[in-house]
Amino acid sequence: MRLAVREALLGFRRAPMLSMLSITTIAFSLFAFGLFSLVALNIRSTLSAMESRVEIRAFLSDSTTPESIAAAMGDIGGFKEVARVEYITPEQALERARLELGEFKDVFEAGFLPASLDVRMREGYRDPETVKKVADRVKVYDFVDDVRYGEEWVQKLYSIRNVATAAGIILGLAFAAVSIIVIGATIRMAVMARSREISIMRLVGATDGFIRRPFLIEGLVKGVLGGAFALLLTRVASSLISRYFIQTEFFDTRLALLGLLGGAVIGVVGSALSVGRQIRRVQ
Amino acid sequence: MTVIRFANVSKEYPRTGVALHDVSFNVNKGEFVFLTGPSGAGKSTILKLIYFDELPTRGDVWVSSTRSKGVSRKEISLLRRKLGVVFQDFRLLEDRSVEQNIAFALDVIGTPQDKIHAKVSRLLGQVGLSSKATSMPRELSGGEQQRVAIARALANDPVVLVADEPTGNLDDRATRGVFQLLREINAAGTAVVMATHNLDLVKRAELRVLEINRGAIVYDTDDEKRRTPELTP
């Protein structure tokens, strides 16, 4: 093991430029993932803050009897997507409107706003599609005049999140592919530079696994360094965005560790993909 | 007990064609065998077949308990831990000291770190180079470099030592010294198979000789002994 670590460190010294290039491309790969995950993460937390307020409001016609209202509340409250159904009288609606639009409170008069049923969705059922489905089911009651739900921009945030996720995955994978190619080239050179050592190792009975190990360790170290570099870049990007655009939240420790792990995986996989083939060329 | 067994072994190389044709012989535990014959005869090929650097095209090679037919890379690695191999060109790592070269081999075969230093000292003592432990290979004479290579080959405590023209680059005095060392190693129980051009050495030694020519064994002193039983005790 000590030998393997020593050989791995030697690899850095032998090809510092290529090693840096490997680390940088790994970092860019994870930075692309990270930046877009950050966007997705922040949109998600915005969404969930809003989502907890997501409700379907069914406006009721004036002539609705208390019995039908009670029956409808029972029905709707029984939907598995629904957390709570609340009856809002015209007076309460007025009160709420006055609270929300403080300075215009004199504009509203009693009876101006209709009564409504406010339906709150259970967590996990707050995405636009489910909300729309439930809204459609609420709409079927005769005494429901109109149903309002999910604003358009919620929908927009969702699509931004999806685009950000897709862009992150595509860019991240592209950089990952580049870093794997660079790692492959590095290993090719390193194997050539060490061909004498490798053939002596063979001669005294080293197994392929043993010969491969320093290269994998080198890949692992590069990957973790690349991951750390990417985290740093993402952190800087996050604080820049917070300072000049909007307040963002950064990854928690678990996600940050996931980034390092991602780097480790790229480094090791990249090395493993080429080292076997390369060391077999040395006899 | 047989440690090397060639059974009707033929070897063809992709471009140059037949290098060995139907070669059969055995080497017993603790035996010393010379391989002689002109350049290109097939001596190195026989040695490569012994340490499984090449595999036979036809026939079968057994070394220790490993058989060439169907052998895996892993089995080859494990077999090599029972062998020592030295070459004409020493094949030392130029950027490491004498002791580091030997420690490298011990490290590769998984010797515990705390045992390595003592073992390196013992091996250097065995080849008479205790005073050169921290020298770099280029600071040594050819004979000394070959001794380092032999010490490295002994790191495994090999059953068989394979030597391909080990004195080919050495002057007479160094040749005698290295050969003497190989005899000592052999006397301690290791079988030695040594390819050489040095007929003087072969004649004076009175050891078993396999003469190779054009990929075949043309002469084996053992066969002669068998034909003249009065010579065997």
Ligand SMILES: Nc1ncnc2c1ncn2[C@@H]1O[C@H](COP(=O)(O)OP(=O)(O)O)[C@@H](O)[C@H]1O
């Ligand atoms: N790796 C190889 N590829 C192709 N031909 C080879 C190879 N090694 C040896 N040969 C050929 O096999 C024959 C025997 O070579 P070798 O065993 O090296 O002879 P020696 O050691 O007796 O001089 C020669 O004709 C040589 O050209």
Ligand SMILES: [Mg+2]
């Ligand atoms: Mg030869």
